[in-house]
Amino acid sequence: MNFFIKKLIIVIPTLYIAWTVVFVTLNIIPGDPVNLMLGGRPASEEVRENVRKNLGLDKPVAERYVSFLINATKGDLGKSYLTRQPVTKMIKENMMPTIQLSIGGLIFGVFFGVFFGIIAGTKPNSMRDTFAMVIALCGISLPSFWIGMMLIFIFGTTLGWVPIVGEGFVSLILPSISVGLFFAGGMARLTRSSLVDVLNQDYIRTAKSKGLSTYNIILKHSLRNAMIPPVTLLGIQFGLLITGAVITEEVFARPGLGQLLLQAILAKDIPLVQALVVYMTAVYIFLNLIVDFTYGIIDPRIRLERKSA
């Protein structure tokens, strides 16, 4: 229990430090946000002052920093420059498609990655090892936007098997593959090397000496141990899923937070960019927390104290 509580507690300062980085970064912007707000129209000094007050830009940096952190915690980060809508509302509206996409990519990536990793790792230096690893290499070398378009081209346009646009589960297939492919490649490689390591361990020899079947050994004994590094990789690659959403939503013309972020950047809509980054960072950190928890569940050495040897 100790382990899980400790991890939970550390998350909070990490979150605030990350948010601080966001604040610092976004406030180095050259140029006057007031201009953006006014849409480049000329305005009197009075109007400018009003706008400045509305944006809270007349207050000193320290005060703005503190209110920024408070607002971020509350989940209220002001209004978008361009649409004048509360950014939180905009995020809520666009959240679902991105979550679906991320989960789709995650499922594809984990299943195919681990599958090919096991194929390769259980017979290292064999034909099937080479085959699986070449596929994995392709996975990490393929630009996701290109493979996305190729998938649309082959399966959508030419073969007409899968609908390109629209809601629903079926339309999630191609984008999920697009997002998850890189992820699958990395998982496959890591699962393979981890499995090879584990299968060379002494306790596998002990398992064999008990007369356990190969199948049994792989599933029960090695997989649990071998999955520890790939789970760690998951944490690092969550960032990929989030950002992969940006590209894939663009390619497949799907609504979502990725699209929103892109448009916000191009339009220099600072409050929206800020809110999205704040939100995505929080999600990233919490996902990593879940990964840490999983790590603790899989490996008892992590969560339990060692007795004296």
Added chain:
Amino acid sequence: MNRNKIILKRFLLNKGSAIGGIFLIVIIIGAVFAPVIAPYNWNAVDTGPRLSPPSLSYLFGTDIHGRDVFSRIVYGARYSLSVGVISVLFGIIAGSTFGITIAYIGGRVDIIGSRIIDVMFGFPSFLLSLLVVAIIGVGLWNVVFAVGLASIPHFARIIRSAALQVKEQPYIEAGINLGFGNLRIMFGHILPNIFPIIIVIATMDLGGAIISIASLSFLGLGAQPPEPEWGAMLSSGREYMRYAPWTMIYPGLFLFLTVMSVNLLGDRLSQALDARQSINRGKA
């Protein structure tokens, strides 16, 4: 010395590195000799019918402006390769300097420096690059800077731990006792010893850098038209996917093959490095 030669031989003869190496050399030659190889200028519009399919005179067809896709791809090699290399160089140089310095000085400086690296790791790097571009604006070199910047914590962390290991070696202590200046030890002694590791991780990350930059260009944040950068070409080719798929297929294909070659080489290099290290350890 002999051991090194054996490893080098194994590396060169290995199928993976051979394939990757050859393809990469082809691309580099293409990039360097672009004016000679490309039949048309990459920016020459209306050299022929617009959106015409691949033929003898237009190996990869033409795009919406009547430009020869093949020529644009050959020139594009210059962009994609060089920006990748520069971005990685930037990240490596900054990351190494930071990593070696805090490892060498140690103590509180090291602790603070490591915390800084950890904090920057709290961000997915692509998001960081997006953020930087949001601030400094769009453009190919902005993106190169952004991607390079986002890669610094990653390099700094690895190089720091490598430097820490080297720092423990007796010859470093000997150098300190002999009164060598700090800079001399850091860059004259520690750096050369971790050089192989630096090369390997730089190569392994090169592929990722190329893709990141191409991705950002694809989103419209990097190379701007009419620059023949492969990512940007994919973005414009996208509109004509239905009738002129070659404008989309080839830039992406070359992006893929280049990154794959770089990754192959990086893989083999890292295996060779592991082999060398285990032989060294075996000796000791």
Added chain:
Amino acid sequence: MRNTLEVKDLNTYFKSDYGSIKALENISFYIKEGEVLALVGESGSGKTVTSLSIMGLLPPNGFIEKGKIALLTKNNTQINILELSEKKLNQIRGNDVSMVFQEPMTCLNPTMTVGSQIIEVIINHKNISFSAAKKEMIELLKLVEIPEPEQRSTEYPHQLSGGMRQRIMISIALACEPKLIIADEPTTALDVTIQAQLLDLLKKLKNSLVSKTSILFITHNLGIVREIADRIIVMYAGNIVEEGKVSEVFNKPLHPYTIGLIQSLPEFNIENRKKIQPIPGNVPNMNNLPSGCNFNPRCYLVKESCKIQKPDLAKISESRKSRCFEYKQLI
């Protein structure tokens, strides 16, 4: 009464960058029912390779060139292990023959409770329910003298001490009452006091086991051999160089290497008030063996003939064998 184990002309090799290296040459020996045979030698002598060959647990680059390994199973049939399919081998392993390894820390799965690792081998071979297997597991833990067995069985390997982990390994080996237990240096990785406890336990167990279990006890420590073994085989550089009853061999060793081993023992020298004498030289590299007798560069009895021809393992009496041209000098 048949022999539990009969090894005949076992030749084991390893593939390497330098070609095939011979690790075992024409190894032949037997173990009687209920007997403890000690297999003694320095590291690199081939004792562990012998045990792995018997169990079929050689690493991927190891292979057995020729030989016969006859095991008496629990159904009283004799089978040649080297001719078994993998499936049949799995029926034998853990059941008719089992093994206790040297390093208890790395030999137990860190992510499984110790109880489940014992239950696993029981369920694999016996057709009983999980709860029945669990009861047997608790009984086994009591047998190997682990206190609070119910509590301990739910713990993980890293939570136990080295001595306890080795007791778990022993209980795994005993679980299905095998005909043969191979113990490969089971006490080497442990403190001397724990060693003594475990040897006591093994002696107790050996005397109380119902199925006339034999033990192949592998060690480099001659002191332990006297404690626990009935017969002894001495190995050097892939060959057996001496064989006999423990009391005979210790009283009158008939091979210079055995003499060297005994003389390097502190206990021996305290008894005889002599200085400890190490054997000069080093164990040879298996791909660079000397010509003639493997031991000749280090031997104090060496003659010219020893450098040219390799002696056979000569049978001196019913129980005694020696691979030395000069053994008569030692009688």
